Amino acid sequence: MQALQTQIDALISQHQNMPGALLPLLHAIQDNVGYVPESSYTHIAKALSLSVAEVHGVVSFYHHFRTHKPGRHILQICRAESCQSMGSESLEAHAKKCLNVDYHQTTTDEAITLLPVYCLGNCALSPAVMLDDEVYGRVSAADLDGLIAEAKA
């Protein structure tokens, strides 16, 4: 816990003098730690001359930021219209069933956190999913099984 805070404090001092520092700082924390721990809010608030409520308000406003540790991999399934037109609804149902989780939940083996996403910009190759930083197009249920197996390995 102490080590985590030290790591976050270092990121705070790297970013605090940027104009509009809060979002870049939150990204840096989530990139490095995997999430934005609520315990860090007081430190962030103090460094940026904000109230803790303001920090909480910003973290909770944006879908990208999370306040709890995710699984080892993040699987995002696109829910937007283009993917819907190519059957993403059944892909979503398939993912939830295979992983035995709903959106925003992590599998019991902590391998995968499942998230919805609204467009990955891969709309010519719908339906699309993203596993960590990689996008996959024209994804079938079998393709998804393959990705899940790879992530769980």
Added chain:
Amino acid sequence: MTTKVYIPRDSSALSMGAEKVAVAIALEAKQRGLDVEIIRNGSRGLYWLETMVEVATEQGRVAYGPVKVSDVASLLDADFLNAKPHALSLGLTEEMDWLKKQQRLTFARVGITDPISLTDYIAHDGYKGLKNALALSAADIVKTVTDSGLRGRGGAAFPTGIKWKTVLACEAKQKYIVCNADEGDSGTFSDRMIMENDPFVLIEGMTIAGIAVGATQGYIYLRSEYPHALVALNAAIASATEAGYLGDNVLASGKAFNLEVRRAAGAYVCGEETSLLESLEGKRGVVRFKPPLPAIEGLFGKPTVVNNVISLATVPIILDKGAQYYADYGMGRSRGTLPIQLAGNLKHGGLVELAFGITLRELLYDYGGGSATGKPIRAVQVGGPLGAFLPESQFDTPLDYEEFTKIWAVLGHGGIVAFDDTVDMAKMARYAFEFCAIESCGKCTPCRIGATRGVEVIDKIIAGKDTVKNIKLVRDLSDTMLNGSLCALGGMTPYPVLSAMNHFPEDFGIANT
């Protein structure tokens, strides 16, 4: 002799296995002792053919696709490095019908060059626009952009030159250029393609904008869902800075322009310019009241140009070839070209840049090849989640801002999503409300509360409860949202809802009226 092989690094190409194909070709060629140089170019935008591999020949590049890893050995067996025929042969890339008929101005280099090579950019007419701009007065640069007829490609279609003129006229020590790269509309990917496949053209466009209005700092507000664009932009900014195209003394002109990429965080509403500025300032992306206009009081309260990626990336060719050259394309008040994105249930999805005026039908069938599922196309949504659904009877509408306004639709950012006849339009209307409820910033009541009430009422309609009464209620609610919302999110959600209801009443359990 070394053979040049082009394999895209675009993320849609990667989504079809381009990375694995590149590795396989390199490995297989090495094992066979063949001398191959692999160049990771951008995608040509014929996405159904990805991974599309091209080989350089004396006649031009020859394409093969869609290539899978399992095809690599047979391609080499067939001697594709010498452009010999194979089952996946597509012929000369430039002669492919889909590409040949396009009018690529903004996308002139996309798919041709190595996106992060400054040398390649310059060799393909890059930075000619900036050089011309540096020889002009600020007012003349703005006039050139105004005369070209360029209108905001993000969706609002406001004349770019007029926006610049307002910022130029403001007296301030600090001004900003902000690029709206929060491309959140489903069915759109042209911003992503520019940023991944020709990032320098955006950088050049922003630099010209900075020089024109006297802004020394630029920010690209990039959606967090585009990690590959982030890498490409940062690499390009670094080499442009190193070569003196960015920095405190741009090309020794004595003018400064610095550029930084800032990551968004997954809020759709931040594509709205004032909410974007709040977010850049490190706050919740809550929409601001207008006035003041961002051009007068924008980022950190300073005069700010906020333009979409495509608008800014179109500026270099206008400054290179002149306002008239650009304005000669198009129809009516829609001048120039529009990078159109064909998406959803289409056989041939991808990027088609054409002058305004082409009809939806030509795009859907001549370019799109009809539906991917082989069923009839029943509806298309143009302009993202806030765009209207159009039935087959409106497919002959030409792409033109004013023509779309006439049929109560929008062109938006040029994304076209096709649906086949299995689509349930009541479900799509429900989704429009649901999306608005999820993404509302919460500042104004019509959007915050209206969207949630909308989902509830549509659920009743779907369940067949008091249909006539509830349809009337949705119309009333839509009227409130249309006229009472602070920004386009609440204000345009009625477009998909009402268009679905008007054009496909049978899906709502009501007779065709």
